[in-house]
Amino acid sequence: MASGKTIKNVLIVLGSPNSVSGExxxxSKSRLDCCADLFKKKSLVLCTGGWGPNFNTAKHPxxxxxxxxxxxxxxxxxxxxEFALSENTVDDAVKAKSILSKLKNELSLxxxxxxxxxxxxxxxxxxxLKGYAITFVGVPCKLDKEEYSVLLAHEKKAIASILQNGLYY
Known part of the structure; x- marks a missing residue:
């Protein structure tokens, strides 16, 4: 990139469930462990996740x-x-975009x-986040078959809705 600005890597960790006590x-831990493994001293970290009935009803986001x-x-x-105090995946991206837009560096995500x-x-x-250089990391997580099936069914339904209706944000 010819601008001469420093390219900063931003690790964006998407939120996932925690208990009412914040555990x-x-x-969550599998995503965060991956982030810690990828972290380098010049990286920035953006944590997403506010509150929501399906993932966090604790005191803090x-x-x-x-x-x-x-x-x-x-x-x-x-x-x-700063935190992206989001409620869902679309909100993660919208709030992350707002935070990233304040940075002066060229960014890779x-x-x-x-x-x-x-x-x-x-x-x-x-x-x-069109226009950003983005790498995606899908971390394996240890779930029982039933829990995994429920999550996959939810994902398939959500993807079908996006493909059919478009993305609203």
Whole structure:
């Protein structure tokens, strides 16, 4: 890129469930462990997740618990961008775009989610964050067959809705 600006990599970790007391689910931990593994000193980290009846009814936003977990894993506090206090996947992308638009650097993005969620995340983020260099990472997570089947069915339904009705944001 000819502008001479520094290219910054932003690791965007998508929110997922935590308990009412703020304990992160195995899905959350698998995404955050991946983020910690990918983190380099010059990276920035954007944690998504506010509150919602299906993923967080705790006192603090999901992103708060995610940041605390990553800091225990060695990610420095000054690497974090403001939280994207989102309620769903589309909201993740919309709120992330708003935060990213305030940065002066050219950015490359690494979106971290779960493998079962990857197809929908690609659809959403490629639309809302057009123009950014984006890499997607689908992290495997340990779920029982029934739980995994429920999540896959939800994803298929959500993807079909996007393909049929378009993306509203």
């Amino acid at each position: 992160l689910s195995s899905i 999901h992103a708060h618990y995610a940041k605390a977990y990553l800091m225990k894993k060695g990610v420095q506090g000054n690497a974090f961008l 690494t979106i971290i989610t779960s493998g079962y969620h990857l197809e929908r995340v690609r659809l959403v983020f490629n639309e809302i």
